[in-house]
Amino acid sequence: xxxVGRGHIPFGWAGPAAGGGIFQIIKEQGxxxxxxxxxxxxxxxxxxxxHVDKLLDLGLIIxxxxxxxxxxxxxxxxxxxxxxxxxxxxxxxVTSLDVALCNLGSEIIxxxxxxxxxxxxxxxxxxxxxxxxxxLLHENNLESKQITGIGMGFPGPVEFSTGRPVAxxxxxxxxxxxxxxxxxxxxxxxxxxxxxxxxxxxxERHSGIAKDIENVLFIKVxxxxxxxxxxxxxxxxxxLGCAGDIGHISVEGVEEGCPCGNIGxxxxxxxxxxxxxxxxxxAKNQESELLYQLWxxxxxxxxxxxxxxxxxxxxxxxxxxxxxxxMVGKVLSKLVNFYNPSIMVIGGxxxxxxxxxxxxxxxxxxxxxxxxxxxxxTIQRSVLKSQAGVIGASVTAVDELFSQQNVAxxxxxxxxxx
Amino acid sequence: xxxVGRGHIPFGWAGPAAGGGIFQIIKEQGxxxxxxxxxxxxxxxxxxxxHVDKLLDLGLIIxxxxxxxxxxxxxxxxxxxxxxxxxxxxxxxVTSLDVALCNLGSEIIxxxxxxxxxxxxxxxxxxxxxxxxxxLLHENNLESKQITGIGMGFPGPVEFSTGRPVAxxxxxxxxxxxxxxxxxxxxxxxxxxxxxxxxxxxxERHSGIAKDIENVLFIKVxxxxxxxxxxxxxxxxxxLGCAGDIGHISVEGVEEGCPCGNIGxxxxxxxxxxxxxxxxxxAKNQESELLYQLWxxxxxxxxxxxxxxxxxxxxxxxxxxxxxxxMVGKVLSKLVNFYNPSIMVIGGxxxxxxxxxxxxxxxxxxxxxxxxxxxxxTIQRSVLKSQAGVIGASVTAVDELFSQQNVAxxxxxxxxxx
Numbered sequence: 069x070x071x072v073g074r075g076h077i078p079f080g081w082a083g084p085a086a087g088g089g090i091f092q093i094i095k096e097q098g099x100x101x102x103x104x105x106x107x108x109x110x111x112x113x114x115x116x117x118x119h120v121d122k123l124l125d126l127g128l129i130i131x132x133x134x135x136x137x138x139x140x141x142x143x144x145x146x147x148x149x150x151x152x153x154x155x156x157x158x159x160x161x162v163t164s165l166d167v168a169l170c171n172l173g174s175e176i177i178x179x180x181x182x183x184x185x186x187x188x189x190x191x192x193x194x195x196x197x198x199x200x201x202x203x204l205l206h207e208n209n210l211e212s213k214q215i216t217g218i219g220m221g222f223p224g225p226v227e228f229s230t231g232r233p234v235a236x237x238x239x240x241x242x243x244x245x246x247x248x249x250x251x252x253x254x255x256x257x258x259x260x261x262x263x264x265x266x267x268x269x270x271x272e273r274h275s276g277i278a279k280d281i282e283n284v285l286f287i288k289v290x291x292x293x294x295x296x297x298x299x300x301x302x303x304x305x306x307x308l309g310c311a312g313d314i315g316h317i318s319v320e321g322v323e324e325g326c327p328c329g330n331i332g333x334x335x336x337x338x339x340x341x342x343x344x345x346x347x348x349x350x351a352k353n354q355e356s357e358l359l360y361q362l363w364x365x366x367x368x369x370x371x372x373x374x375x376x377x378x379x380x381x382x383x384x385x386x387x388x389x390x391x392x393x394x395m396v397g398k399v400l401s402k403l404v405n406f407y408n409p410s411i412m413v414i415g416g417x418x419x420x421x422x423x424x425x426x427x428x429x430x431x432x433x434x435x436x437x438x439x440x441x442x443x444x445x446t447i448q449r450s451v452l453k454s455q456a457g458v459i460g461a462s463v464t465a466v467d468e469l470f471s472q473q474n475v476a477x478x479x480x481x482x483x484x485x486x
Numbered sequence: 487x488x489x490v491g492r493g494h495i496p497f498g499w500a501g502p503a504a505g506g507g508i509f510q511i512i513k514e515q516g517x518x519x520x521x522x523x524x525x526x527x528x529x530x531x532x533x534x535x536x537h538v539d540k541l542l543d544l545g546l547i548i549x550x551x552x553x554x555x556x557x558x559x560x561x562x563x564x565x566x567x568x569x570x571x572x573x574x575x576x577x578x579x580v581t582s583l584d585v586a587l588c589n590l591g592s593e594i595i596x597x598x599x600x601x602x603x604x605x606x607x608x609x610x611x612x613x614x615x616x617x618x619x620x621x622l623l624h625e626n627n628l629e630s631k632q633i634t635g636i637g638m639g640f641p642g643p644v645e646f647s648t649g650r651p652v653a654x655x656x657x658x659x660x661x662x663x664x665x666x667x668x669x670x671x672x673x674x675x676x677x678x679x680x681x682x683x684x685x686x687x688x689x690e691r692h693s694g695i696a697k698d699i700e701n702v703l704f705i706k707v708x709x710x711x712x713x714x715x716x717x718x719x720x721x722x723x724x725x726l727g728c729a730g731d732i733g734h735i736s737v738e739g740v741e742e743g744c745p746c747g748n749i750g751x752x753x754x755x756x757x758x759x760x761x762x763x764x765x766x767x768x769a770k771n772q773e774s775e776l777l778y779q780l781w782x783x784x785x786x787x788x789x790x791x792x793x794x795x796x797x798x799x800x801x802x803x804x805x806x807x808x809x810x811x812x813m814v815g816k817v818l819s820k821l822v823n824f825y826n827p828s829i830m831v832i833g834g835x836x837x838x839x840x841x842x843x844x845x846x847x848x849x850x851x852x853x854x855x856x857x858x859x860x861x862x863x864t865i866q867r868s869v870l871k872s873q874a875g876v877i878g879a880s881v882t883a884v885d886e887l888f889s890q891q892n893v894a895x896x897x898x899x900x901x902x903x904x
Contacts, residue, residue: 306826317820408724
């Protein structure tokens with residue numbers, strides 16, 4: 069059905085499709101009474117009963133006692149059976165791996181995190197993922213066949229339909245690697261792989277500071293820099309799945325080279341490694357006593373160290389943080405004019421620098437974007453922080469598994485068994 | 487029904503709503519047979535007949551004889567009754583006014599165009615619009631009550647829900663001017679006002695080079711510079727309706743001031759007036775013999791003159807055009823990384839410079855955007871040219887008037903009359 073865009077009915081109104089639609093309303097707006105479902109859908113009470121009973125039979129929803137939001141009177145309410153299964157949410161970063169066991173409501177039950185480098189062989193990283201998943205399952209007395217689905221974020225462009233990384237810059241050994249296939253083979257369940265920042269944006273909109281907001285930009289500033297775009301409530305991936313790839317947008321007035329071959333790329337001049345390099349140079353030049361001491365002791369200065377020293381009042385570190393924030397702000401000010409979001413959420417490692425970092429980003433955006441585009445704009449830190457990625461990965465798996473279409477298929481398969 | 491995003495059923499499946507949905511399929515995919523409607527919707531043949539008969543009764547659709555696309559056999563087909571009414575499409579630019587009388591299929595029947603300046607009083611410009619509309623009606627022996635709806639593009643941010651310009655930069659006298667209200671009062675029909683570039687994007691996607699493409703950026707380069715964003719097939723307006731306002735994004739390495747108070751704004755350094763100023767300076771400095779002669783004769787040099795002289799082989803004019811193209815390309819290269827569109831359509835007055843101008847834009851984009859974002863990217867000129875705006879304005883009016891929801895209301899009102 070080409071040409072039928074948003075706001076139109078995507079497919080038939082025959083029984084199972086209506087069941088799929090009713091399920092979506094229960095999942096997204098529940099707990100909800102049958103009376104309210106009648107109001108929303110315009111369907112007859114008997115029709116709602118028919119569909120709801122099928123969804124209850126399938127175990128997709130649960131009915132229990134709640135209170136009417138207005139009268140407070142006790143009433144039966146329907147909700148998604150979010151405790152009837154488990155997902156695994158995986159967030160593979162350039163320097164870290166986070167794996168979470170979640171319920172179908174994408175609430176984290178257990179979390180395993182470790183440091184690593186994306187430059188390892190894909191096979192080695194997969195083994196680390198397998199170990200983490202197995203550990204989480206073991207701790208919770210679960211078997212792998214109890215996993216309903218897996219979502220995974222990867223720090224580069226991904227073809228969502230195949231679950232394979234596509235031309236990730238600086239990581240050629242990952243190009244077209246069958247990431248989803250490997251996980252499917254291991255756990256015999258559906259697997260959905262997407263860019264890590266997309267997953268974070270989905271997570272933050274599901275249960276973070278961007279909850280229920282329609283037009284959102286999630287900006288990750290860490291080793292890499294990227295954006296996740298929520299357009300009218302849905303993740304926007306672009307024509308080849310690389311929308312939001314802002315790390316290689318050039319920053320005005322900066323001439324440093326980037327491994328991609330261009331100069332002044334945001335990621336190369338404002339990301340974690342650039343901050344660390346700038347601080348190391350300042351240490352070598354003894355521009356700051358604290359930095360010099362640290363470098364002398366440890367032999368290196370990390371982006372995290374810069375944050376800690378700034379916290380302790382080191383002005384050189386504070387200025388390095390501010391400089392990075394201003395460069396991020398320069399690029400974001402252009403995107404604010406173009407995209408006119410309601411909220412920009414700043415996440416990733418450097419967002420831990422806190423208000424100083426955000427103030428520098430805000431300063432440039434308010435100076436350089438048009439007054440109308442910033443009139444109602446909110447610029448906030450991620451509240452889910454390092455968990456945004458695993459939560460978003462779980463949400464993506466659940467949304468795909470229990471889409472309107474898939475639930476309609478479940479309903480119609482159950483009918484044909486009778 | 488908050489939280490129910492794209493791909494979900496927006497409201498009930500009761501009779502009239504289904505009628506509205508069937509109408510959308512006929513409007514967007516027609517001519518189409520009843521058999522095909524049964525296949526697409528999954529509804530019973532008798533149900534389709536019921537709804538189709540109502541839509542025929544209402545005069546919204548027409549049934550006539552066509553051929554099956556595969557067998558070639560003659561069959562009855564349904565289509566939108568696009569010749570059953572008229573729209574007025576208005577495109578108000580900074581220096582021009584185009585008004586078109588269209589059928590409901592947004593095909594232009596008659597067009598009236600004139601030069602003007604947006605700096606005139608709103609009342610004066612409204613009078614010009616009224617004259618143009620009356621002239622078109624008169625020429626076609628129509629009365630104003632035969633207008634089904636009006637769409638209008640305005641060269642600045644517009645609050646679509648009220649049809650009022652909002653904080654248009656450099657045009658303070660238009661701020662919150664009741665544009666739609668004035669047109670409604672005059673013609674007693676629904677009026678939809680939006681930013682002019684949004685209208686052009688909608689037009690180009692309806693019947694131009696971006697037909698049926700899901701992710702489109704339409705870039706207008708004229709006196710002003712702006713973008714219209716098509717996201718998954720639908721126009722994206724942003725949180726305050728100012729998405730696509732790229733004219734005040736700064737261009738790297740340019741220090742010229744902009745009336746908005748910032749420096750290096752794309753519109754100020756690459757738009758029509760900037761091109762004319764650059765050419766006038768070159769004429770005064772006698773950098774080009776042809777330019778100098780022209781300036782001596784006419785006293786001014788316009789952006790159009792620059793195109794004509796470049797056509798005649800003037801290298802100075804050619805370089806001015808190329809410079810403007812490269813500046814546009816610098817900003818667009820960032821947006822390509824961010825948005826990953828399938829196609830970028832270049833329209834507006836400067837697009838008449840043709841391939842030389844486009845080549846400069848392409849050159850910078852292919853150099854500065856990521857290889858993945860440009861892998862399948864097409865960069866083309868608008869084929870609708872100066873008519874993109876009026877066609878898009880008409881399409882917007884028709885789509886709003888005959889939305890699924892509005893047709894459902896028409897169907898249910900007709901039912902209640904019986």
